[in-house]
Every structure is written in structure tokens, then in C-alpha cells.
Amino acid sequence: MEKLSRNNRVVAITKILIETPNKVIGLNRFSELLNAAKSTISEDIVIVREVLEKLEMGSIETISGAAGGIKFIPSMGKQAREEFANELCEALLEEGRIVPGNFVYLTDIMYNPQIVSKAGVILASHFQNMNIDYIVTVETKGIPLAYEVAKSLGIELVIIRKDNKITEGPTVTINYVSGTSGRIQQMALAKKCMKPSSKCVFIDDFLRGGGTAEGIKDLLKEFDSELVGTGVLVDNVGIENKRTSDYISIIDLEYNNEEEKLNVRPSAFIN
Amino acid sequence: MEKLSRNNRVVAITKILIETPNKVIGLNRFSELLNAAKSTISEDIVIVREVLEKLEMGSIETISGAAGGIKFIPSMGKQAREEFANELCEALLEEGRIVPGNFVYLTDIMYNPQIVSKAGVILASHFQNMNIDYIVTVETKGIPLAYEVAKSLGIELVIIRKDNKITEGPTVTINYVSGTSGRIQQMALAKKCMKPSSKCVFIDDFLRGGGTAEGIKDLLKEFDSELVGTGVLVDNVGIENKRTSDYISIIDLEYNNEEEKLNVRPSAFIN
Missing domain, CATH: 1.10.10.10 (Winged helix-like DNA-binding domain superfamily/Winged helix DNA-binding domain)
Known part of the structure; x- marks a missing residue:
């Protein structure tokens, strides 16, 4: 040439x-x-x-x-991070985002590559120097974000399933209590998915009670591996007595049931 | 400055x-x-x-x-595409990839950002000039690839769920016959997920009988929308009488049951 x-x-x-x-x-x-x-x-x-x-x-x-x-x-300057978080807050306050049951509809945000790729860089930068082996998430809504964090850190993604899949070979399954529904649910991970003695970070869309993070901690023990951190896009700070404390978020959210009003702000991690 | x-x-x-x-x-x-x-x-x-x-x-x-x-x-030159497809063929022939039930274990490949991002560019380039509104996929294994195709085309991703989620508001559900299990399964999509009259492309990891693509076609009709193409990483060409013909793949695969041997090659779309 x-x-x-x-x-x-x-x-x-x-x-x-x-x-x-x-x-x-x-x-x-x-x-x-x-x-x-x-x-x-x-x-x-x-x-x-x-x-x-x-x-x-x-x-x-x-x-x-x-x-x-x-x-x-990859990294993002302080100003760009703040601008991004503020835009995200505006998007969360759009009309029609509260769906029946007082859930916050996040699907369009979590599946928008323009948003997810930036959020991925922001979350990944926190875990940059921790020698993480895998980013883990539980299907489904957090997958694109978890994927971007994994890509940004140059490592692989591991997706925990809610049921056992016939196409993945032998699988380890555990039970945990979901923060959303308060019910006992299952998590399953194929044995081939992870090398033993791995350090993992859990990425998800939304953190409520922290039950899923606790479940993942237990599941990873079965793989002789460790959960060393958690990152989410949105933290529901209105929920007290969370079962996990070791996490970062981009947005803090609170839903005021009496006023039927959503309050959102960039998290302490952004500011 | x-x-x-x-x-x-x-x-x-x-x-x-x-x-x-x-x-x-x-x-x-x-x-x-x-x-x-x-x-x-x-x-x-x-x-x-x-x-x-x-x-x-x-x-x-x-x-x-x-x-x-x-x-x-984004696009990739012919030589880079061929190199990529050949590397993928080698990865598919690695030992231990056939799991009980004669399924091909693809999970590590589908969750590897280095592989998925390149495959995303290759598939997206085929749909570049078709004015696609959404990339759709069915949870779970094809999500990172579908996400990369959506990102490459600058559009949003829509993930069809296998069951109805309480956090997504009103949902349309249909039944379809799965090619993997031969059983009747469900697909559900929240009404808020898609604008009417949309043109969609379905992206997935693996194409067997094409039942899922047919199911998606039916589901999209409920949204007054249209499936205009399908792209997969791996096409099981050993299966005859597929229910869909309008698709592209990167790798063609055949499993010889008698010899217990996997044959793989870059698809016609790559060459």
C-alpha cells in the first residue's frame, strides 16, 4: 500500500x-x-x-x-457526565413513564444505544482498575447496558437466566427473593459460562431492594467466584433497608405515592 | 479553547x-x-x-x-469479513461445543463484545438502505448482537419477552411454535415499545426451523408493523423446509448425527 x-x-x-x-x-x-x-x-x-x-x-x-x-x-469528562445524567433525568420525567402498579417504564431508555453506550462508559470507568473478569447481569432489561460495560472494559459478559436452558449444557440453579415481587425466584447459570476464581461486577437497569445482587453473590459462590461490585442506571433511593450497599448508580429516583410524583436527580457518583 | x-x-x-x-x-x-x-x-x-x-x-x-x-x-471490507467468518468457524469447531441434546453451545460467542460488534456491523450493512425503524429480537441469547446491529444502524432495539412483565405496562401476547422444542410458546411485547407502521428486522443467534421469525411476523402485525428481513449469526442449514426464506446469516452449520460431527463454513452472504 x-x-x-x-x-x-x-x-x-x-x-x-x-x-x-x-x-x-x-x-x-x-x-x-x-x-x-x-x-x-x-x-x-x-x-x-x-x-x-x-x-x-x-x-x-x-x-x-x-x-x-x-x-x-474509555472515559467521560465530568461535564459530559453531568450533561448526560441531566438529560436522563429529563427523559425519566416524560409523561406516561409511570405504568400501572407504579412501575417506572425504562425499556425505551435501556434499549437505546445512544444512551446505553454512554452509561456503559460511565459505569465501566468506576471498575477500570479492579481487574474484573466478567460483567454479569440477569436477563433481560439490563443486558444492553451490561454488554456495553463489558465491551468498555474489554471483558466478556455473562447473562444469568431465570430458567434452565436446554441449549447451554449442565447448569447451576439457585433460589432468591426478588425485590420487585417479593417472591422466590430462580437464577440459573451454565457451568461452562465462567472460569473459577473470577471477579465479577453485576450491572442492571434498576436497583430496588438489592435482592437480586444478593442472589448473584450466592450463585457466584457456586462457581468459586466473587461479586466485587454492582452498577445500575437507576437506584430507587425511596426503598429503605436495602440488602446491598456496595453499588454505584447514575440516577437516584424516588416515587412519592401520595403526590403520585417522581423525583429524580444525578447520583452522588456523578457529581 | x-x-x-x-x-x-x-x-x-x-x-x-x-x-x-x-x-x-x-x-x-x-x-x-x-x-x-x-x-x-x-x-x-x-x-x-x-x-x-x-x-x-x-x-x-x-x-x-x-x-x-x-x-x-460502518462497514467492513470483503477481506476483513472473510477473515472474521473463518475465525468464527474455527471457534465453532473447538472441542466441547456440542452439549447434551446435540445443541451447539454458542453462549460464549454471543456474549463476547469483540465478536458481536464485528458481526453487528456485517449484518447491519445488509439493511443499511432499507429505512428500518427497529431491530427486534426475542430474549435472550441474540440480544447483544441485535443491540450492535441497532447501534450500527442508529436505531432502537426492541426485545420481545417470553412472558408478560409487570413493569412494562399493557402488553400484546401471541403463541407460536418454537423450532427448537417443537412446543407452543409465547411472545409478549409491551404496547409502548413500538410506533405503528414500523419496518423491523429480526436479529438472532441461531436459525433452525424459522418458527420464531414467523411468530415475530404475526406479533408485528398486531402493532401494524412489518418484518422486512432477518439476520442471524449461525444458520443450521441441515434443517429442511424452513418456515422462513428471507434471511441472511454469517455462518452455515450442519450437524452430522451419524458421524457426530459439526460442519461449518462462511455463508453465501459473506463470500
Whole structure:
């Protein structure tokens, strides 16, 4: 291939880095793709790093050694996080969001890639330096968000099922008490899904009583693994005596039953 | 903010475009963020476009008019698609992938962001010019892939549930015959999930008999909407008389019961 100019090369390097967050990419790969010496690529990377950091769009880490290279660490500046959380609050206050039973309808938000991808970067940044092995979630509504957090951290997603699936092989099942319904429910995870001694983070759309997080803790014990943190989009702070305390959220929400009014604000983690 | 150089600006423009595929971004946004004239930004965009197209990493479309701007259209070159499909074939032939009942274990593949994001771009490119309103899937295993296709096309995801959820408000439920189990199953979709007269594409992990696609067609009729295409990661081509024919896949798979052997190859759509 013909030689590319610097401003051509930095475009390609940026694209590849952004698409594979938290994955180490050897300089050889850039060198071959862009037909340039590794020393030239190193200079290009300095430029990409400076711009991303200046605009608070993330950072680039250098990993030395034989398996070395660079990796992109997504993050969002304080102002962008606050703007995002405020927009989310506005969306939550839209008319028609309270459905019969006084549940908050979150489905459209949780399935909107523009929202979920940003929320994923915000939550992932909290767990960046914890050497997490898997992001876990329970089907269904939190899956896209959990997926984005996993992608952002460069790790795999594990989805816990509410029933046993014939297509997944031998499965471990536990019972837990759901915070939403107060009923005993099941969680099932295929044995093949997780290596033992894994550190996991639970991601979900909404936190009520924290019963699901407790259930996941128990299920992970069966895999000799550990739940080391929890992140949700929305925390129902109106519920007292939660069974879990070790979590972060983006939005704090309270529903005032008497006034039939929803109160929402960015969480302490955002501010 | 201080003025940035051209090779600084193209990094920022690339980052923003890649992260919001198929969304129109006004030149004003770049102009303000990068403290540069719109004419300068236009020149920057020419560079970004040329590099992406030269390296077969996607294209940039210009939308004129008051609400105009540019949008990034993800795509993957023929060689990269073939390499990806071949790697996927190798992964499918790994030992231990056939679980009791002769099912192919796909969970690790379907929950791996590195694989799913590429597969999403490949499938999305087929539906790029069809003015799709929603990507639909049925919980659970196809959700990350469906999410990536929706993100790539700049549209929302709709997840059909297997049972009625109390947190989603009024719901339409239908019965259908599942290709996996041969049993009658349910599909449910909240009324708030979809605007009427929508054009939808169904994305899933695995296509067997096509019963699910037929069920979705029926369910969408209840929303005055239409299924205009289907895309899956893996097509079980060993099953005859499928109930759907209008679909694309990335991998064709056949399981030889007598030899207990899996045959896989990139589909006609890839080659």
C-alpha cells in the first residue's frame, strides 16, 4: 500500500483503538496496516493520546514487554457526565413513564444505544482498575447496558437466566427473593459460562431492594467466584433497608405515592 | 479553547463519528468543540472520509439542508469479513461445543463484545438502505448482537419477552411454535415499545426451523408493523423446509448425527 500521511494515519489509529477498548494492540498491527515504521506509529500515538486526553475523551495506556502495545481506556469528562445524567433525568420525567402498579417504564431508555453506550462508559470507568473478569447481569432489561460495560472494559459478559436452558449444557440453579415481587425466584447459570476464581461486577437497569445482587453473590459462590461490585442506571433511593450497599448508580429516583410524583436527580457518583 | 492542529482535529472527529454510527452530526458541533471554522472542519472531514474508505473501514455521508451534517456508515471490507467468518468457524469447531441434546453451545460467542460488534456491523450493512425503524429480537441469547446491529444502524432495539412483565405496562401476547422444542410458546411485547407502521428486522443467534421469525411476523402485525428481513449469526442449514426464506446469516452449520460431527463454513452472504 502507498504511504499515508500523518493526518491519515491518526484517523485509522483512532478508529481501531475506539472500537476495541481495553484490548492491547501491538504496534506491529498499525505498522503493517499503515505501511509505516514503528517509530512513526509511536509518534502518531502521542498525538492521538494528547487529543483524547485534552478533550476528556479517554486515555491511551502503553503496555511494555513482548506482548506489549497500547490500549484505549474509555472515559467521560465530568461535564459530559453531568450533561448526560441531566438529560436522563429529563427523559425519566416524560409523561406516561409511570405504568400501572407504579412501575417506572425504562425499556425505551435501556434499549437505546445512544444512551446505553454512554452509561456503559460511565459505569465501566468506576471498575477500570479492579481487574474484573466478567460483567454479569440477569436477563433481560439490563443486558444492553451490561454488554456495553463489558465491551468498555474489554471483558466478556455473562447473562444469568431465570430458567434452565436446554441449549447451554449442565447448569447451576439457585433460589432468591426478588425485590420487585417479593417472591422466590430462580437464577440459573451454565457451568461452562465462567472460569473459577473470577471477579465479577453485576450491572442492571434498576436497583430496588438489592435482592437480586444478593442472589448473584450466592450463585457466584457456586462457581468459586466473587461479586466485587454492582452498577445500575437507576437506584430507587425511596426503598429503605436495602440488602446491598456496595453499588454505584447514575440516577437516584424516588416515587412519592401520595403526590403520585417522581423525583429524580444525578447520583452522588456523578457529581 | 486553544486552536488545534489538523491532525488533532481529525482524531476528535473520527472518535465522535465512530461512536455514533448512522446519526447525523451537524458541522456546528465539531466547529464549537474544536474551535475551528466550518470550512476548516469540512476539509478535515474530507480527510477522515478518504482514509476510512481507503482502508475499507466505513464511509461518511453528507446530509444537506437545515438539519444537515455528516454521518458515519460502518462497514467492513470483503477481506476483513472473510477473515472474521473463518475465525468464527474455527471457534465453532473447538472441542466441547456440542452439549447434551446435540445443541451447539454458542453462549460464549454471543456474549463476547469483540465478536458481536464485528458481526453487528456485517449484518447491519445488509439493511443499511432499507429505512428500518427497529431491530427486534426475542430474549435472550441474540440480544447483544441485535443491540450492535441497532447501534450500527442508529436505531432502537426492541426485545420481545417470553412472558408478560409487570413493569412494562399493557402488553400484546401471541403463541407460536418454537423450532427448537417443537412446543407452543409465547411472545409478549409491551404496547409502548413500538410506533405503528414500523419496518423491523429480526436479529438472532441461531436459525433452525424459522418458527420464531414467523411468530415475530404475526406479533408485528398486531402493532401494524412489518418484518422486512432477518439476520442471524449461525444458520443450521441441515434443517429442511424452513418456515422462513428471507434471511441472511454469517455462518452455515450442519450437524452430522451419524458421524457426530459439526460442519461449518462462511455463508453465501459473506463470500
